Amino acid sequence: MNRLVLVLVLAALATAAAAQERVATRTLSCAALQARVARDGHVVLATSETAYETVHLDAGACRNDETAAPAFAPAADAPSCLTGWRCRQRNSDSGQR
Template sequence: MRRLVLTACLLSFTAGPVPAQDRLLAPTLSCQALKTAVARGREVVVASSDTAYDVVHADGGACLNVNGESSEPAYVPTTDEPSCLAGWRCMQRSSDGSSSH
């Protein structure tokens, strides 16, 4: 019985929840490094702070015609650029044709 309890305790420490998708923290990267990561990953989560993030796509066409979404440029601050064009983010189109987050 003691062995069973010990095994259960050890498993509780090693078997945790699946980690969230890795985020690139834009303010810690150069603009070129961020662009390269987006180009390689094609679709990556880019954080501009600890609490603000977007899914950034390498291709602006990735969002078109998906649930009424369109794309817009994804500008984020990096170590060397206050407004680096990292890629494209999907935006929900409103009924009047404009885009919103």
């Protein structure tokens, strides 16, 4: 029984750690968004209630099958603020058969 409780507690902690606060981009200035990414290293930015993405401070944060692209988001004081880097899946289809 003690092992079951321990497993449940560890699973709850892992879930809480994995869930990250979404930062509403339109509520912060561009400088504040950039500072948040710089402070945390990566942030989940929400541009609306249903649109969000993870933005990284460093382009090297992407995995081997991903490539980094500049991440722009609307801020309270700018329609297009460079916030950091987003990871995109590389296109492995060369179009050749």
